[in-house]
Amino acid sequence: MIPQLQTKTETNIKLPLAFILFGLISFVTAQSLLWMNTAALSNGTFRMPDLWMAAHFLLLGWAVMVVMGAMYQLVPVAFLTPIWNERFGFIQFFITAAGVAGLSIALSLKPDAAIFAGSLAVIGILMFLFQIAMTLLKQKKANIMSWFVGGALVFLLLTIMAGIFLTWNLAFGAIVDYDALFKSHLIFGLTGWFTLLIFGFSYKMVPMFSLSHGFAMKWAKGAFISYIAGLILMIAAVWSSASWLLTIGWGFLWIGFTGYVIDMREIVKKRIKKKLDQPFVFSLISIIFGWMIHTSALLMSIVGVTAVTAWSWMIYLYIMMWIIFSIMGYLYKIVPFLWWTHKYSGSVGKKNVPTLKEMIQEKWGTILFAAMTAGVVMLAVTAMLEMPGLVFTAQAFLTITSSLYVSSIVRVLTR
Amino acid sequence: MELTKQVEEALYQVIDPELGINIVDLGLVYKIDVNETNDVHVQMTLTTPGCPLHDSIVSGAETMIYGVDDVNDVHVELVWHPAWSPEKMSSRAKEMLM
Structure with missing residues (x-):
């Protein structure tokens, strides 16, 4: 018997689009704020309120919001399961947007009040995690992509938990090791959440956009395990202040990233679509940048750059x-x-529609x-x-x- | 022209918007059956499971088939097995991707 596919997995366009448009506005806001604070950038004073605002507009307002929007579009099609509850998604958007904007602004204007707007952002992100968890639970069979995306979501949760402790500290003090908590927040968010998520979706999107066929993805499992091990070692290192542990952590992250690069290289090599779209090539080039940065960080850690x-x-x-x-x-x-899906999907076969x-x-x-x-x-x-x-x-x-x-x-x- | 052939001709007009190539040349159409009451059953696939355009391509195929004279009912069935492979593409499609 030939299995038949379920139909209708598209999400209401307004949902992903709302997140993406908020993200685009935040991107320009973040860059403008960085421009207004180039003096701090020049002398390396990164931990100051105005740069916290810029960093949160860049990472939460732009990157996290765009990723959430993209996931509302991609999860249903990539995992072949519709979004659990779209109405819940819209409520989640408004709460997260208010929380992220409020938190970013409060970090500059009134840091001791950041805990309140931050709580709203946390509620929004928790709602997103719940939404995606409920959606993924409907998936019939987990694959390596589910592991990467699932792992990324766990690290997103850890990131916001560390973040809420940091804003708690700004308001009420009392956290013993602020520096270790701050570094954990960065490791959870940047290396855990974003990198694992990009890994996971790359395993789906790179073959799709390059029309690749016959690749093995034989490093995927190893890359996942090694990267997770690296993250755990990094966290252990920042809390124990053991620099040798940090170097080993970077080593595991490098091995994981290298495994991912080898897989991506094979996928691109076995592509049917020889002439790739330029913006997609840019995403592929960023993989090379990512590998170079991991290599540099490992080398800096080995030679003891502090x-x-x-x-x-x-x-x-x-x-x-x-x-x-x-x-x-x-x-x-x-x-x-x-x-295209929103505007031309219903017109295929009725009139000439543009290509993407x-x-x-x-x-x-x-x-x-x-x-x-x-x-x-x-x-x-x-x-x-x-x-x-x-x-x-x-x-x-x-x-x-x-x-x-x-x-x-x-x-x-x-x- | 027999109805099966007319349906196939109609499916040549359904273009994958990502690749700019029609679904027949891409080798996505596996089977076209027309019964005695002119009901059409098409079995097709996509280049990858989880293609974001799958609803659009399926509905596009249905629309085009309904446009063929004498067609009664249309059912487009999307399947994953056998999986699509590049060998299923026509030489014209292969050339376009070069």
Whole structure:
């Protein structure tokens, strides 16, 4: 007997789109805030209220919100199961958006009140976790992607728990080891949540966008186990202050990332679609950036680099060139998919409909991606060399290119 | 022209918007059956399970078949087995992806 597929897995477009539009606004806001604070960037004073605001608009407002929106679109199709409750999703959007915006602003204007807006953001994220958990539970058979996405969601939960303790500390004090908790918050969020999620969805989207066939994914399980082991060792290291443990942790993260890179390389090598779309190529290039950053971090840990500025910029490059660039590349594919489905899905066979490629400005996207890469590298280098004038110029350039990127995504919605 | 052939011709008009190639040349259409009352049953697949466009492509195929004269009822069945493979593509589709 030939198994038949269930039909109708599309989500109401307004749900993912609401998250993505909020994310795009936050992206420009974050870059503008960084531009207004280039003096702090130049002298490496990262832990200050205005930069906390920028960082939270960038990571929560842009990256987390866009990822949530993308998941509302991708989870139903990738896991072949509809979203558990769309109405619950809309309520979750409004609570999370209010919480994220409130938290980001409070961190700058009234840090001791951040706990209250932060609580709202936490409720929103917990609602999202509940929604996705309920959706994934309906999946008939778990696969390696389920493990990566499930692992990422656990780390998202840990990130917000660590975050709420940090804001609690700002309001009421009393946390014994603030530094270890802060580092745990970064490890849970950046390496745990974002990286595992990008790994998981890459195993689905890279073969899909390159029309790859006959690949083995033989490193996927090893990459998952090694990366999780690395994360656990990193957490143990920051709480025990054992630098050797940190190096071993970076080693495991590097092995996991390398395994993932080997799998991605095989998938791309076995592709049927020889000429890949440029924005998608940018997502693939960000994998190389990610591997280079992991390698650099491992080497810095081995040779015993302890300078806070060097590690701060390493974290910045990790966020921008691996996490943000991956998301930016995929969004250039996801938004046209979303809009095409909404606008043209019912017209197939009735009238001429455009292809997805015709909905984006591919060449313009390529210029923007190249310009942003140059801007990020220029910012990091000039800041480490303490050249304030060039730091200002680099961040101005990044703010403008980010705004142009956002407008090119919004333009898709007019096609 | 017999109805089965007309249905196949109609399916050539259903384009995968990601690849810009029709579903017949892509090798996505496995079987076209037309019974004595002109009910059409099509068995097809997609290049990958979890393709975000699957609802659109299936409904597009149904619309095109309903547009064929004399067709009564239409049922498009989406299956995963046998899985799609590049060998199922026509040489024209392969050339377009080069």
